Amino acid sequence: MPRSGADARRRLQEAALELFRERGYEATTTAEIAARAGVTERTFFRHFPDKREALFDGEDAFRAALTDGVLAAPEGATPMDALLLAFRSVERTIENNRPITEPRQAVIAQTPALRERVLTKTAGLTDALSEALSRRGVERGLATLAAQVGMAAFAYATRAWFYEPEPGLDAHLTRAFSQLRDLSCGRGDPASRAPGG
Amino acid sequence: MPRSGADARRRLQEAALELFRERGYEATTTAEIAARAGVTERTFFRHFPDKREALFDGEDAFRAALTDGVLAAPEGATPMDALLLAFRSVERTIENNRPITEPRQAVIAQTPALRERVLTKTAGLTDALSEALSRRGVERGLATLAAQVGMAAFAYATRAWFYEPEPGLDAHLTRAFSQLRDLSCGRGDPASRAPGG
DNA sequence: GGCGAAGTGACAGTCACTGACAATAGGCGT
């Protein structure tokens, strides 16, 4: 019964998250996910290329938002400025999605196979950022380096915000880019400690 | 027949690389690898946790070298200085291993599953660097950021050297860290182009 | 010359994932 298509997909995602939380990722079979969603195992693989992908969705929209953010930066902006603006443009989205992201992260944290997939997802975003920078006129190799470094800072800020949501993601992002500057240009402290706040 | 144990392991690795090059990774079964190595499929999985790992080996030694490099840096060195020294300490190893690395990279480049595994391997090295920095007194979060940024620069340098081995890995590494500094502290060009040489 | 440990073969089984074909529901024009 082809109810709506997107409906089955959503149920599959919910079922997957539920089961992964109940029994863990490894102990859950794709057949069980399909059964809880009220479809066949075959249908699961029509909606997701593999078992892991049931946990990752909406990445396309996120990538597009980041890309747009980079391209929308003022013409005089340096690569790192453009990246920072792009990250700021998705702050709200990330903060709003926290209730959805939080349980997902818990599952990912204790599943090596899922952590591995997160890395490729992040790499995909990094590539998109790199290409966006390149389209702004940044030399290809430099764009790659900038995208990777910026993404590292962004991931660092997000992780910090996840453990300590208090000051808001924006503050963590500012702090991360500030620390990044201190690290790379680090004139001062040979003791290699960052300034307090 | 337990000839030597390590012997079978080495033959399995060679067989795997050969077959991956001949038919591609996906089109090669673990049974075929085992057969060419003169053992059973079961033995393959006694030596490697999964099919991908047959291509990745000696990573432990590499990680130890990087860690030692960080810890051996002079006491006054900044985190980025320590990382650069660590990377320099493995330059020779990488350059010498090029004949072995080159065919492997060709297989990896055209196999998404292997590229994904590379990312987790790199993440493992980054974690090791982060912990080494942390043991030097660098605050944990900052150490993570520094390790990721440094690893990005290192990967960038290595990739560039791979395509253009001419000036040597050392030059590429110097250049990468220089570009990194320009990016983060980017005083000059808003046009975001890097200085020529 | 037996003896324990390490390495291996053989066998059976689970599970992720795929290809092919039939069946059904819903939208659309007539």
Add this chain to the structure above:
DNA sequence: ACGCCTATTGTCAGTGACTGTCACTTCGCC
């Protein structure tokens, strides 16, 4: 209302990665 077309799903059969178990062989050692 009727048939048509398309998208979605069910069904079936199959491949291949990976695991558990047990028996066997080889090696080092006393």
